[in-house]
Amino acid sequence: MNAPLHEKxxxxxxxxxxxxxxxxxxxxxxxxxxxxxxAEAADSPAHxxxxxxLENIRSAREQVTPICQDTGTCNFHVTLPVGFSLxxxxxxIQEATREAVRQSFLRPNAVDPSTGKxxxxxxxxxxxxxxxSEGDNAAIQVQLLLKGGGSENVSCQYALPQASLGAGRxxxxxxxxxxxxxxxxxxxxxxxxxxxxxxxxDRATGMLVAKQQLFRSLGDENDLPVLRDLEAQLFHDxxxxxxxxxxxxxxTTVLGVKIGSAHRTPASFFVSVAYMCWAARRRTMVxxxxxxxxx
Amino acid sequence: xxxxxxxxxxxxxxxxQVGDEVSLSGTIVTGRDAAHTWLLEAPRTEVAVFLKDSxxxxxxxxxxxxxxxxxxxxxGPTTSIREEPYQAExxxxxxxxxxxxxxxxxxxxxxxxxAHGAAYFHAVGGLAALLxxxxxxxxxxFMLEEFGIPEALWVIAVQDFRAVVTMDAHGNxxxxxxxxxxxxxxxxxxxxxxxxxxxxxx
Numbered sequence: 454m455n456a457p458l459h460e461k462x463x464x465x466x467x468x469x470x471x472x473x474x475x476x477x478x479x480x481x482x483x484x485x486x487x488x489x490x491x492a493e494a495a496d497s498p499a500h501x502x503x504x505x506x507l508e509n510i511r512s513a514r515e516q517v518t519p520i521c522q523d524t525g526t527c528n529f530h531v532t533l534p535v536g537f538s539l540x541x542x543x544x545x546i547q548e549a550t551r552e553a554v555r556q557s558f559l560r561p562n563a564v565d566p567s568t569g570k571x572x573x574x575x576x577x578x579x580x581x582x583x584x585x586s587e588g589d590n591a592a593i594q595v596q597l598l599l600k601g602g603g604s605e606n607v608s609c610q611y612a613l614p615q616a617s618l619g620a621g622r623x624x625x626x627x628x629x630x631x632x633x634x635x636x637x638x639x640x641x642x643x644x645x646x647x648x649x650x651x652x653x654x655d656r657a658t659g660m661l662v663a664k665q666q667l668f669r670s671l672g673d674e675n676d677l678p679v680l681r682d683l684e685a686q687l688f689h690d691x692x693x694x695x696x697x698x699x700x701x702x703x704x705t706t707v708l709g710v711k712i713g714s715a716h717r718t719p720a721s722f723f724v725s726v727a728y729m730c731w732a733a734r735r736r737t738m739v740x741x742x743x744x745x746x747x748x
Numbered sequence: 749x750x751x752x753x754x755x756x757x758x759x760x761x762x763x764x765q766v767g768d769e770v771s772l773s774g775t776i777v778t779g780r781d782a783a784h785t786w787l788l789e790a791p792r793t794e795v796a797v798f799l800k801d802s803x804x805x806x807x808x809x810x811x812x813x814x815x816x817x818x819x820x821x822x823x824g825p826t827t828s829i830r831e832e833p834y835q836a837e838x839x840x841x842x843x844x845x846x847x848x849x850x851x852x853x854x855x856x857x858x859x860x861x862x863a864h865g866a867a868y869f870h871a872v873g874g875l876a877a878l879l880x881x882x883x884x885x886x887x888x889x890f891m892l893e894e895f896g897i898p899e900a901l902w903v904i905a906v907q908d909f910r911a912v913v914t915m916d917a918h919g920n921x922x923x924x925x926x927x928x929x930x931x932x933x934x935x936x937x938x939x940x941x942x943x944x945x946x947x948x949x950x
Contacts, residue, residue, distance in 0.1 A: 522822035571896025
């Protein structure tokens with residue numbers, strides 16, 4: 454049996470995780486944005502946009518303020534050792550979320566769709582969203598993705614075959630859906646984006662797989678050679694679209710393409726595309742005893 | 749970089765062209781989804797004085813409150829296209845000289861910009877920390893209780909707020925140009941792959 458969860462320390466650690474995610478962009482994303490800026494001609498609109506983005510990232514880190522005012526939907530993925538209470542962890546995450554709103558690291562983003570009323574503290578039905586799983590480690594791992602509404606609005610799902618795209622039930626069909634999704638998004642999702650793709654599953658799990666890809670480091674490689682090749686091909690080809698940063702035109706339309714899959718029913722073949730804005734705010738915490746480490 | 753002072757005249761706005769970089773200073777009003785429908789439900793005279801010859805900023809800020817009052821902590825633009833059904837009428841009814849947002853807008857708004865002498869100013873999405881620093885004062889807030897912080901109409905003073913004209917008062921939209929070009933590339937990419945007929949059907 455585990456030692457009981459140190460509630461105060463855990464809540465404090467989750468608050469720190471939220472603060473870090475909201476105000477300090479991960480190094481792999483910053484590096485990719487820097488490379489994108491270097492690739493553009495110095496006097497081009499694309500270069501100016503990227504230079505401003507990099508300045509904004511620096512400023513947010515130094516001032517400890519949100520990188521983007523749309524702190525989005527809080528997506529938590531929690532991996533617990535055997536024997537912890539899910540309800541206890543959920544309550545502490547909700548409390549940390551409320552505190553993050555009070556400290557202006559999160560915007561109050563939970564709106565009741567039937568009344569239009571904002572709950573005021575970012576907590577509501579399914580908000581924040583927490584996905585639990587059980588792991589082998591003695592430590593608790595909490596991953597957090599802050600996903601803004603602009604990029605969520607251009608995320609989408611296709612059912613193959615898709616006659617209008619000439620997309621069949623194969624990886625060429627998947628390729629076509631992703632090209633179509635990114636072309637339709639233009640700059641609306643705050644390009645250059647990171648594209649998470651979920652192949653298969655049902656409408657819910659397919660999108661979940663797509664969103665899980667957004668936690669992957671931009672430099673990693675897919676374990677499956679066939680998906681690794683598709684990722685590389687899409688990354689190259691999407692950057693020939695010329696949409697560029699914020700849709701102003703330019704060489705970098707996407708910072709990365711990450712693809713995962715889930716077994717599907719024979720009747721369905723979904724392609725889920727989760728568009729993440731350049732402000733890809735995702736952080737991971739590992740909590741043990743009263744201490745947390747962050748990545 | 750062209751420095752513009754709000755209130756703006758139609759003459760000044762009609763001089764602007766797609767691609768012009770501008771620095772905006774003066775009093776503007778934030779307004780997004782709830783605000784646009786509310787502005788059209790009835791004449792909102794209390795806000796109209798601030799909107800006349802000014803700009804509406806598609807923004808839902810992160811704010812903080814201290815003894816000194818409200819301040820903007822993070823305040824980048826939100827996606828503008830959601831206001832496409834309402835924007836033209838808001839421009840006309842309230843005498844707006846333009847809109848600040850991101851992602852651009854559609855043909856109805858473009859026609860309204862031309863008809864009424866207004867422009868679309870594109871701010872960089874996600875530039876929340878820098879753009880909040882351009883907000884020097886929160887003058888007033890409308891509908892805070894009803895709409896909540898992100899959707900309320902915040903009357904703010906800005907100084908050296910950076911943006912680019914991407915839709916002008918002459919019927920030009922930079923977004924249309926980029927979309928057409930990228931759609932042509934996409935068509936070629938789609939044709940380079942196996943078509944649906946060769947695929948296995950369940």
